[in-house]
Amino acid sequence: MSEGRHDAYHTISVPPATEPSGCPFDAEFTPFDDDYLMNPYPQLEKFSTETPIFYSEQLGYLVVTGMENVVEVLKNHEVFSSANVQDPVFPVCTAAREIMSASDYNPQAVMSNCQQPDHTRIRKYTREGFNARRMKILEPYIRDTTEKLLDGMLAKGSPAEFVSALAHPLPGQVIFRFIGFPEADDEQLIYWTSNRLVFTWGKPSDEEQVEIAGNMLKYWRYCREFVASRNVTPADDLTSELLAAHKEAPEGLTYGEVESIIYGLSFAGHEIVSNFIALSLLNILPDRAQWQRLCDDPALIPNALEEVLRFDSPQTSWRRVATRDTSLHGIQIPKGTRVFVSLGSANHDPGVFADAEVFDVDRDNANRHVSFGHGIHFCLGARLARLEGQIAIEALTRRLPGIHLVDDQSLAFSPNMTFRGPRALYVAWD
DSSP: OSOOOOTBBBBOOOOOHHHOSSEEEEESTTSSSHHHOOOOOHHHHHHHHHHHEEETTTTTTTEEEEEHHHHHHHOOOEEOOOOOTTTSSSOOOHHHHHHTTOOOOOOOOTTTTOOTTHHHHHHHHHHHTTTTHHHHHHHHHHHHHHHHHHHHHHHOOOOHHHHIIIIIIIHHHHHHHHHHHHHHGGHHHHHHHTTHHHHHHOOOHHHHHHHHHHHHHHHHHHHHHHHHHHHHHHOSHHHHHHHHHHHTTTTTOOOOHHEEEHHHHHTTTTTHHHHHHHHHHHTTTSSSSHHHHHHHOGGGHHHHHHHHHHOOOOOOOOEESSSOEEETEEEEEEEEEEEEEEHHHTTTTTSTTTTSOOOTTOTTTTTGOOTTTTGGGGOTHHHHHHHHHHHHHHHHHHHHHOEOOOOTTOOOOOOSSSSSOOSOOEEEEO
């Protein structure tokens, strides 16, 4: 981490909150509230109707809700910068700060928090890595891995904990193969990359911060060593493709940027997709008629997954910071104002989605959600996430049509303000 570098992947300093003027203030709202973590949508619906833009005193952010407002902020990247999206929401404790101040811990902003003109330059190379050829290579691996994980879950018998059995390991293994990491390292890598969302978007204790910071440093060092090895011995993977691009155009993509892309991709392609797969079961299975329709006609699965992304997105918010004094619908926003962009409220906007609070696998405009963002920072991995979700649900409808949620289970969601997914989800089958 860095307190001074403008291009650091993370920064530790959390500047004092800058308060806008001319908008409602809310002294109570916080996305860390237990009710919000369990189900944010009732609160978001109320805000969207009554106070679509307001300042949260507890959070220190201007909260923006509703599709029109959210899209306006996301598309205006020059005024509302994404520079803060990978920074911890709250100050980092001294012990964790010391760990992340290691001289060799120097990842750069290369994707979600990278600004223009560097963003477009770097994105060209990372976008090419998600090409149709790479997806075609990965698809058989995704299918095979899904089947093996299901075999393991079935072997242990009903009931089963679905997140640890399939939803969490599948995306981890897929993104590691995509990058090129050897399968033998999977267990260690999954441990190192777990819980980073709590560090960056949550309120971890000092003890948790120290543990996660140590893992992040170890993982960064692993990434650097792996990139160095691929630089000598390339293979057919994303890392080697990026290194080839660097060698062809060193100023177009630097060696340090390749290291940082590899470091950042593992998180973006893992925990968020894990949540997506788990939320798919959590939302589809309660309505047996809708589940049965997917079993009878797998062609309905892609649209059903778009409805999951709309109705109960694995990413409910994102962040921005004002780069200069500006205004939004009459609200004066000073430079430095931090903005909480509510993707979840946009996805439930009744002006866009009829009966927005109803989960409907047949919704004809389900794909109008903004769960993958909007504008120049639209998620690069959207295609891969959709493919993994589709393969997982197809396999479940084929092999376990009688799967259902275990009754009366207590759900717990990761205590962070951006990414949503059950920590555990128990399923059973006949």
